[in-house]
Amino acid sequence: MSLSGAAYIAGAFEHPTRFAPDKSVALLHAECARGALDDAGLTFRDVDAYFCGGEAPGASPAYMADYLNLNLKHLSGGELGGSGPIGYIGHAAAAIQAGKCDVALITMAGRPRAVGQATGTEKQNFPSDIPFSPFDVAFNWSILTIYGSYARRHMHEFGTTSEQMAWVKVSASHHAQHNPNARLRQVFTVEEVVNSRFVADPLHMLDCCVITDGGGGLVVTRPEIAKSLKRPLVKLRGHGQAMTVNNGGMVDMVHTGAALSGPLAFAEAGVRHADIKYASVYDNFTIMVVMQLEDLGFCKKGEGGRFVMDGNLISGVGKLPWNTDGGGMCNNHPINRGGMTKAIEAVRQLRGEAHPRVQVPDCNIALASGPGLINGVGHYHSTAILERE
Amino acid sequence: MSTQATKKPFGVPWETDPFVTPWPEMRPFWAAAAEGRFLMPRCGDCGKYHWHPRAVCPFCHSRKIEWIESPGRGTIFSFSIARTWSPPHAIAFVKTAEEPVILTQLVDCDFDALRIELPVKVKLAPVEAGRWMPFFAPER
Ligand SMILES: [Zn+2]
Numbered sequence: 001m002s003l004s005g006a007a008y009i010a011g012a013f014e015h016p017t018r019f020a021p022d023k024s025v026a027l028l029h030a031e032c033a034r035g036a037l038d039d040a041g042l043t044f045r046d047v048d049a050y051f052c053g054g055e056a057p058g059a060s061p062a063y064m065a066d067y068l069n070l071n072l073k074h075l076s077g078g079e080l081g082g083s084g085p086i087g088y089i090g091h092a093a094a095a096i097q098a099g100k101c102d103v104a105l106i107t108m109a110g111r112p113r114a115v116g117q118a119t120g121t122e123k124q125n126f127p128s129d130i131p132f133s134p135f136d137v138a139f140n141w142s143i144l145t146i147y148g149s150y151a152r153r154h155m156h157e158f159g160t161t162s163e164q165m166a167w168v169k170v171s172a173s174h175h176a177q178h179n180p181n182a183r184l185r186q187v188f189t190v191e192e193v194v195n196s197r198f199v200a201d202p203l204h205m206l207d208c209c210v211i212t213d214g215g216g217g218l219v220v221t222r223p224e225i226a227k228s229l230k231r232p233l234v235k236l237r238g239h240g241q242a243m244t245v246n247n248g249g250m251v252d253m254v255h256t257g258a259a260l261s262g263p264l265a266f267a268e269a270g271v272r273h274a275d276i277k278y279a280s281v282y283d284n285f286t287i288m289v290v291m292q293l294e295d296l297g298f299c300k301k302g303e304g305g306r307f308v309m310d311g312n313l314i315s316g317v318g319k320l321p322w323n324t325d326g327g328g329m330c331n332n333h334p335i336n337r338g339g340m341t342k343a344i345e346a347v348r349q350l351r352g353e354a355h356p357r358v359q360v361p362d363c364n365i366a367l368a369s370g371p372g373l374i375n376g377v378g379h380y381h382s383t384a385i386l387e388r389e
Numbered sequence: 390m391s392t393q394a395t396k397k398p399f400g401v402p403w404e405t406d407p408f409v410t411p412w413p414e415m416r417p418f419w420a421a422a423a424e425g426r427f428l429m430p431r432c433g434d435c436g437k438y439h440w441h442p443r444a445v446c447p448f449c450h451s452r453k454i455e456w457i458e459s460p461g462r463g464t465i466f467s468f469s470i471a472r473t474w475s476p477p478h479a480i481a482f483v484k485t486a487e488e489p490v491i492l493t494q495l496v497d498c499d500f501d502a503l504r505i506e507l508p509v510k511v512k513l514a515p516v517e518a519g520r521w522m523p524f525f526a527p528e529r
Contacts, residue, residue: 082408109489134408134415135441139494139524140471145480148469152483156467156505200469248439248447249489253482375490376441377482 007093007104008176008226009234009386011040011219012347014325014340018183018332020213021114026057028109033068036217040230043102044146048072049101051088053334054079054373055110056083058374059150074101074341080380083282083339084108085218086308087382089251090239092220103220109215112336117211117336124197132246132376143284144208151287154252155202160290162293164305166193168286169206171313178325178357183210184330193286205285209328209338217338218347233389236335237365239270244378245358252303256288257371257381259294265367265383268296271351273297276385277363278349279320280342282370283327289313293320296383298367315358317339342368343384344385350388399517402516406519414444417456422521427511428456429487461511461523462486470500483525491514497526 011348012036018262020028029052037043047070050061051072061077074095080087085108087094092104096218117333126133154160176182188206226233242260258281266273283289290304298320299307312318325331325345328338346366348354354363365387372380403409403423408417421428431438432446434452439446444454468481479495481503495503496512508528512520 073510076432128408129411131443133413134442136492136519136524137408138518138520138522139480140474141480141491141492141494142471145469145471149480151480152469152505196472198472200471203469234485248437249441249485249491251482251490253490301501377490 001114003090003239004091004270005223005235006097006236007220008217008223009089009347009362010221010226010229010231011036011042011217012041012344014216014332014344015109015121015179015214015334018149018181018212019113019197019213022214023111025168027066027108028058028111028213029064029107030068031215032107032109032215032356032358033105036105036219040219040221040231042219044068044070046103046287047105047319049074049095049104051091051104051106052060052077053084053108053337055108055337062254072343078289081374082284082337083370083372083380083382084337084338086343086368086370086384087241087380088145089218089220089236089370090241090382091345092240093236095219096220099169102222102225106218106220107215108337108340112211112335113213117282138181138378142200143374144200147285148203150200150253151285152290154287154291157254158229158305160305162192162194162204165286165290166190166206167285167308167310168289168313169193169314171308171311172323172327172329174314175324175358176330178355179326179331182326192214193264203285203287209284210362211336212332212334214332214334216334216344218340218343234347234350235387235389236263236384237271238267238385239383240264240268241382243380246376247379251377253377254291256291256295258292258369261381262296262385265385271365271385275365276367277321278324278346278360278366279322280346280366280368281322282338282342283323283329283369284338286373292369296367311334321358321360326352339370339372339382342370346386350386399515399519401517401519403520408518409520415442418442419520421456421458422513422523425513427459427461427513427523429459429485430454438487438489440485440491447459459485459487463491463509463525465505465507465509466501467504467505468492468495479503481525491523493523493525495526496524502527
């Protein structure tokens with residue numbers, strides 16, 4: 001049994017705000033839900049399934065389902081971290097295929113800027129019942145020092161350089177200059193990235209994504225419903241999920257979950273890398289794009305640094321147009337979660353609705369992929385391959 | 390090392406640490422740590438060490454976990470320096486002689502002298518909540 005063709009993404013919406021001091025988290029979720037349903041040409045009454053992640057009020061779909069007064073036959077959610085929404089596309093498709101629902105709504109929203117959160121550097125306050133907490137938490141590790149350690153190991157093993165990693169930020173900035181909603185629209189140079197101050201060396205300030213308020217929504221439907229609507233058809237072609245674990249401490253630190261979720265998605269989709277016209281790959285830190293592109297198979301392990309150089313990820317310039325909205329690096333990273341915006345830009349590209357300056361000609365197959373909840377060296381990971389029909 | 394147990398810089402006993410109390414099966418580790426002894430969990434069935442410690446072997450799922458006193462030697466597998474913190478500190482992944490990689494904080498070190506493969510040794514020290522944690526420091 002395969003999810004290929006089991007469901008379509010009928011609606012996609014990225015909230016235009018990047019700073020929301022006057023809106024609650026619940027209201028942002030509601031606006032994202034409304035935006036995605038309007039985009040699909042559906043209403044709240046059509047929704048019979050709902051998915052959201054740990055950033056939703058109460059870290060459960062129950063409270064937003066009540067706030068939105070939804071009439072549901074299926075709901076699920078929980079903390080999968082940033083790429084949760086990419087995962088939920090597959091969860092929704094599976095539920096649709098099983099006959100449990102017809103129209104699934106996925107929302108993701110929050111407001112870290114409004115509350116002054118210092119996302120990357122803040123101490124990770126994991127509760128004491130999480131098994132690794134007693135042995136890790138008091139060391140004050142942060143997301144930054146974990147990914148900084150990833151970066152240093154990759155540099156050590158493969159000779160990856162700060163200049164190569166900087167190309168990830170530079171490429172994103174070339175795209176973000178065309179996005180009027182982008183948090184950063186300035187075009188950066190490699191020199192500017194490597195000369196920005198160290199925050200968790202070897203990572204510099206400009207190796208990091210932006211912090212933004214906002215969010216997004218997706219509507220996943222049964223094929224017959226998608227075909228009855230007026231929007232271009234975007235089909236789920238393949239999907240993969242994985243949890244990389246710390247393996248009792250036997251880790252190499254140079255592989256991401258993309259090495260697991262990617263092959264699953266490619267196998268289900270039955271496509272080759274050369275078929276992928278556009279890739280959304282979650283860019284929380286520059287190093288993670290380098291590593292995931294290797295793990296997804298766009299280049300060999302260890303060659304990611306060279307692969308991202310010289311504009312190879314810039315639409316119209318390189319071989320693999322990537323994060324053409326400006327990504328988490330420059331456009332948007334609502335509530336520190338990049339999966340939703342990755343899926344949305346992939347849908348835009350397949351519909352031909354990306355900004356004309358970054359639209360990939362005849363974009364018929366796209367990929368959206370990213371890591372989620374971090375657990376030491378491990379993390380959740382999901383990959384979706386989508387096709388315009 | 391046992392003299393360390395009598396030092397209580399934060400004045401808080403390890404037994405009431407909220408990261409210790411939910412984990413009755415981990416008490417031997419924390420009791421030894423407060424005496425300056427570093428224990429690593431080893432499986433009595435498959436013989437492998439693992440980290441972080443747990444009462445079930447992550448490799449063969451045996452419940453026969455033995456606490457083995459370790460000299461706490463290893464090398465830096467990777468590290469990153471939190472520059473914007475006050476005070477700055479170094480987070481490291483240490484590859485132990487027993488094999489598992491341990492997430493830790495490096496102490497008594499010159500940031501500029503750190504490098505991958507630098508030999509390090511465990512240095513148990515109390516944290517504010519009361520338990521003693523396995524920090525690591527460069528070998529002298
Ligand atoms: Zn075992």
